[in-house]
Amino acid sequence: MIIMVTRIALIGFGVVGQGFTKILLEQKESLKTQHGFEYEVVAISDTMKGSVYDENGLDLNKLLEIVEETGEINSYPGGIKGWDSLKTINETNSDLIVEVAWTDLTTGEPAISHVKAAINCNKHCVMTNKGPIALxxxxxxxxxxxxxxxxRYEGTVMSGxxxxxxAMLTLAGSGIYKIQGIINGTTNYILSEMEKGLGYDEALKQAQDLGYAEADPTADVGGYDALGKIVILANVVLGANLKKDDPPCEGITKITLDDVNSALEEGFRWKLIASAELHDDGSVEASVAPKKVPLSHPLANVMGPTNSLTFxxxxxxxxxIIGPGAGKEATGFSVLIDVLDIHRLTSYK
Amino acid sequence: MIIMVTRIALIGFGVVGQGFTKILLEQKESLKTQHGFEYEVVAISDTMKGSVYDENGLDLNKLLEIVEETGEINSYPGGIKGWDSLKTINETNSDLIVEVAWTDLTTGEPAISHVKAAINCNKHCVMTNKGPIALxxxxxxxxxxxxxxxxRYEGTVMSGxxxxxxAMLTLAGSGIYKIQGIINGTTNYILSEMEKGLGYDEALKQAQDLGYAEADPTADVGGYDALGKIVILANVVLGANLKKDDPPCEGITKITLDDVNSALEEGFRWKLIASAELHDDGSVEASVAPKKVPLSHPLANVMGPTNSLTFxxxxxxxxxIIGPGAGKEATGFSVLIDVLDIHRLTSYK
Structure with a gap:
């Protein structure tokens, strides 16, 4: 096997970027022996933490240590400092850009510009940022x-x-015509806790205390996070061309403790279900709404912050498929899986 | 995109071979437009039904029609007749061999010889036959x-x-250390029916009537079918080197209606669980045995002939992952998924 070294530049060095970097370090040897994958991270550029570029590769242990201590990249010894994200994408010797800067679901920026810049200079781009993909x-x-x-953007739907x-690789050619699932962990956690007797407000508060929900929980409880993800699935897997705010979207804010309990008595469970369906005429219909799912259905038994999709x-x-839908390690891993698949494609002889 | 035509030879033309062929026909256009995949089936060789080879490709509609009518390939008009499987593998202009002849879990033959012949003449080989892979x-x-x-052999574990x-592509690099699941549909169906009040013998009889269980059900109810599959998973995913009959194996024949009911009262459900675990010292331990699974576990809610694996x-x-573990279409599709992935790798520019 011919070993090529993949040179990576990271745009953004927050939770996901650092999580991905730690996995790269921990798995360095097994990535080489099991996947023939060798890498150097040659550049990192983060709006808040600064940037560094070394065409021969950065010392990732040192870098993580320094960022942990100082909160900044700038004190990393050596390398070229001060390049912004676009210069880092365009002018470093990187082959592959990992875009893990912040998410803006309204404009998709600056991520859309980052991805376009990467494409325009013939570099692969892996991201976990829903913005550019949903929009x-x-x-x-x-x-x-x-x-x-x-x-590639595996991490945009269910993290790792x-x-x-x-859907696109291991079910290629299977004729997927419908996708439905639980793709927001916060709301599934809240509904699961309500089953234990907590009111909606109490369950939301608990989700906030545990870090599942933001201080402003609207994106989760209003269904908009799930909406962005189902639009991605509809467009990518079902070949639709939906705009992010096209499909009807209803969150869980109107679900009461009474609703939860009376559904259970009837053998159902309320779940926030995102769904997309390809019709015979080629049109795709998507929606996010709370639904009563029979307890015998696989989705009914997905509890807590866990996510699930049925194809x-x-x-x-x-x-x-059932698994975590968020988390530093899981989302960091989602970058690796796309990077490894690109390596597998581009290194195949 | 450069379109290459993949030339396929089928060794075996039973349920799976015909199922795969029907999918190829039905999806011809979408395989080309969505996956850049074009094919010709140039040869088929089946011990019972005869064989045919045409270097320019066979008319698959005609072939399926003739086999349905006469039970034989020999009456297909044109082409070279009478080549056995090895001659078909070695001497046709095929690039890819689909090995779907019969399964022999004791010797692995003739499939092992078929696969070796394909490899030796530099042809890719896709199979659904557990024999060569388990052994x-x-x-x-x-x-x-x-x-x-x-x-490639996706179909050997859970069909499609x-x-x-x-495990190997979409979870590459995730650090899989344990695999457990329900990978025999017949026994899961029997256990599910016992929950409805049927005795073991009655439930087995019903599984036989429905075609889930063979007349001699030993391979299923004795756990040996699941054993072959977990050995494949252990060796392929966890890097073990287990022989097929190494791990301890216990089937469901001793489970009584009383066992089923008393487990349910305690919040558990009996399932035939196949498992394999990678230990810190690099050793891998595997087993097949009935286990009481808590009702809150995803595997507990997998009912009927459905299969499931937790990584x-x-x-x-x-x-x-939860899905069907058998079926003509699902197993035929499993061949397609491997064929498409090989195409994706070999055609990437």
Whole structure:
């Protein structure tokens, strides 16, 4: 096997970027022996923490240590400092850009510009940022195809639990016509806790205390986070061209303790279900709404912050995946899985 | 994109071979447009039904029609007749061999010879036959690596539900250290029916009437079918080198209606669980045995003939997949998924 060294530049060095870097370090030897994958991280650029570039590769142990101590990249000894994200994408000797800067679901920026810059200089780009994918995936995929590079974004749906790669790689050709699932962990946690007797407000407070929910929980409890993800699935897996705010979206804020209990008595459980379905005429319908799911259904038994998706297919009936939908390590890993698949494709002889 | 035509030879033309062929026909257009995949089936060789070879490709509609009418391939008009499996593998202009002849779990033959022949003449080989994989996967993978060809066998574990590809591709680098699951549909169906009040013998009889269980049900109810599959998972995913009959194996024949009911009263459900675990010292322990699983566990809620596997990983915690574990279409599809992945690798520019 010919070993090529993949040179990586990270745009953003927060929780996900650092999580990915730690996995790279921990798995360095097994990535080489099991996957023929060798890497150097040559550059990191973060709006808050500063930036560094060394064409020969950075010392990641030292870098993580310094960021932990000082909160900044700038005190890393050596390397070129001060390059912004676009200069880092365009002018470093990187082959692959990992875009893990912040998410803006309204404009998709600055991530969309980062991804376009990467594509335009013929670099592969892996991201976990829902913004560019929920807003512009079809445009970005067309640009990438034109340039012959890969853009990959497994982490945008269920972090490190296979969702897009499951559908696009391991279920390729299966004739997926419907996708439905639980793709927001916060709301599933709240509904699970309400079953234990907590009121909605109390359960939300608990989710906030545990770090599952933001101080402003609207994106989760209003269904908008799940909406962004189901739009990604509809566009990528079912070939739709939905805009992020097209599908009807209802959250869980109207679900009461009474609703939860009376559903259970009838053999059902309330779940916030995101779904997308390909119709015979080629149109795709998507929605997010609370639904009463029979207790015998695989989705009914997905509890706490866990996520799950059921793919209905022509040739394998229903295939359901269950796993975590968030987390520093899981999302960091989602970057690795895309990086490894790009390596597998580009290194195959 | 450069379109290459993949030339396929089928060794065996029973339920799986015909199922795969029907999917190829039905999806011809979408395989081309969505996956850049074009194919010709140039040869088929089946011990019972005869054989045919046409270097320019066979008319699959006609072929399926003739086999349905006459039970034989020989009456297909045109093409060279009478080549046996080895001659078909060695001397046709095929690039890829689909080995779907019969399964012999004792010797692995004739499948092992078929796979070796394919590798030796530098052809990729896709199979659904547990025999060669349960008995000789490490040897065959080493031969294939040496020749630079792919051998693939997704269908050997859960038919078309992603199991090996899920672990090896979409969870690559996740640090899988434990695999456990329900990988025999017949026994899971029997246990599910016993919960409805049927005795073991009655439930088995029903499984036989429905075609889930063979007339001699030993391979299923004795746990040996699940054993072959968990040995495959242990060797392929966890890097073990287990022989097929090494791990302890206990079936469901001793489970009584009383056992089923008293477990349920305690909040558990009896399931035939196959498991394999990688220990810190690098050893791998596997077993098949009935276990009481808490009702809150995803595996407890997998009912009827459905299969499921939970992968415990370092970076994504537990990831569970649920889907059918058998069926003509699902197993036929499992061949397609491997064929498409080989195409994806070999056609990437």
């Amino acid at each position: 512009a995936v079809n445009e970005l995929e067309a640009l990438a195809k034109d340039k012959g590079v890969q853009i 639990t296979p969702a897009l790669n499951l 209905s297919t022509k040739y394998v009936d229903d295939v359901t | 000789a996967v490490n040897e065959l993978e080493a031969l294939a690596k040496d020749k630079g060809v792919q051998i 539900t992603p199991a090996l590809n899920l 415990s990983t370092k970076y994504v915690d537990d990831v569970t």
